[in-house]
Amino acid sequence: MSDASDLPVDEPVGTPGHAVRTLADVNExxxxxxxxxxxxxxxxxxxxxxxxxxxxxxxxxxxxxxxxxxxxxxxxxxxxxxxxxxxxxxxxxxxxxxxxxxxxxxxxxxxxxxxxxxxxxxxxxxxxxxxxxxxxxxxxxxxxxxxxxxxxxxxxxxxxxxxLDGRPPVLRRGARPGDVVAVCGTLGLAAAGWRLLESGREDEDTQAVALQRCPCPPLAQGPLAATAGATSMLDLSDGLLRDATRVARASGVRLALDGSALAPDIRRITPVLGPDLARECVLAGGEEHALLATFPCGIRLPAGWRALGVVEQGDGVTIDGVAEKPRGWDHFSP
Ligand SMILES: [Mg+2]
Missing domain, CATH: 3.30.1330.10 (PurM-like, N-terminal domain)
Incomplete structure (x- = not known):
């Protein structure tokens, strides 16, 4: 086995004259x-x-x-x-x-x-x-x-x-009727990037493709939302509808989303994927890692957050009053 110090670590992989090292060539x-x-x-x-x-x-x-x-x-x-x-x-x-x-x-x-x-x-x-x-x-x-x-x-x-720096954790089960549902970050872009990569059209929306390759979660906003009084929170890893349904179930409430609040996100993606796929990306696209939270009614949302709807008595997730199935990414079923 070679010692690491003997090996041409600064040479690009596959450079002529330099063998590509594999893990089998080096010890742990x-x-x-x-x-x-x-x-x-x-x-x-x-x-x-x-x-x-x-x-x-x-x-x-x-x-x-x-x-x-x-x-x-x-x-x-x-x-x-x-x-x-x-x-x-x-x-x-x-x-x-x-x-x-x-x-x-x-x-x-x-x-x-x-x-x-x-x-x-x-x-x-x-x-x-x-x-x-x-x-x-x-x-x-x-x-x-x-x-x-x-x-x-x-x-x-x-x-x-x-x-948590002394704060209580913000759980999924704290949403209460009357709270405002809000998001910090983009919606649907990582999923749009996946579809563009999949169809060989990665040049058509470089921001979406970059977010698919590596998401950019608003990390500092988690503690800020907690300090501002967020009653529930999660990151959108598996799609807005699936993750919003998790909050609704854990809290025993309904998340009533407003279609007009989602329209700019859908419009953002429509030029490359058309309106139907754009809507699907926004509602069900995974890997975005934006933060979704609920805040007590009447408090000013922290900078960077925008309202998507309200928490009501009931269950599930609605958009403009219409119940939506919790579709999105699931590891073990399509
Ligand atoms: Mg998560």
Whole structure:
């Protein structure tokens, strides 16, 4: 086995005269010696990678925790997304969950499970994507795990930890009749980007395609919404209707959305996909990671939030009074 220091790490993969290194060509310690220096440990990490666990400082007496995984050919395609995109996306998905509780992310743990035929360069690209996304949010990379997998398998998983800074968590079950339903972020663009990539039309809406490759959740808005009094909140990972239905069910209420509030989002996508598909993207498109919350009636919504409707007695989700099925992304059924 080669030592990592002997290898041409600065050469592009596939450069003539340089063999492409795969994970089978390096041992785990040599791979870690390339990965770990890419990560910043951040202010909350009292002890970073290297021992059996990291040590993370806490404030407020509680830690919030979540995990999210991406699997090749289920959650990304190599033809569409670079390793860097995948790394940044799996961080964004996790940090959006922390924000949706009203929390501030403090640290992440990273697991990569890979076929030994995976190139070292791909793993380093994922590392760089994770490192950049974490650095942007001042989040420590605390450590993780590397494991080998059967041919073809490639998976990147993150466990994110966060702090509520002494506030109570904002749950899905707190919406009350009379509350205002509001969103922060875009709707349907990531799904539109998926459809454009799928049909080879990625040049037609670069913003939508970029958001499909890597979402841009409004992370700072989670704690701001909590401070402003949000009664319930989640991030839109599986589609507006499916996620809004989760809030409705958990809270025992109806979310009555206003079609005119969604019209600008639909109009935004209509030029590239037509009105019907644009509506479907806005209502059922996953992976957007905008924040959906309810706020008590009469409070001023925080800057960046816009009203989508009201909370009523009843159940389910309606648009202009018409009941909508909770369609959207589901991992195990179409
Ligand atoms: Mg979520």
């Amino acid at each position: 310690d040599a791979l870690l010696a390339e990965i770990l220096p890419v990560f910043a440990t951040g202010p909350a990490a009292l002890l970073g990678p290297g021992d059996d666990t990291a040590v993370l400082a806490t404030t407020g007496g509680s830690v919030i925790a979540t995990t999210d995984t991406m699997v090749r050919d289920r959650d990304w395609r190599d033809a569409w997304s670079s390793g860097r995109d995948v790394g940044a996306k799996v961080v964004a998905q996790n940090l959006a969950d922390i924000a949706a509780m009203g929390g501030r992310p403090t640290g992440v743990l990273v697991t990569v499970v890979a076929d030994p035929a995976t190139t070292v360069e791909w793993v380093l690209e994922v590392t760089r994507g994770i490192a950049a996304a974490c650095q942007e949010s001042h989040v420590a990379v605390l450590g993780g795990d590397l494991s080998s997998a059967p041919p073809g398998t490639l998976m990147v998983s993150i466990t994110a930890l966060g702090s």
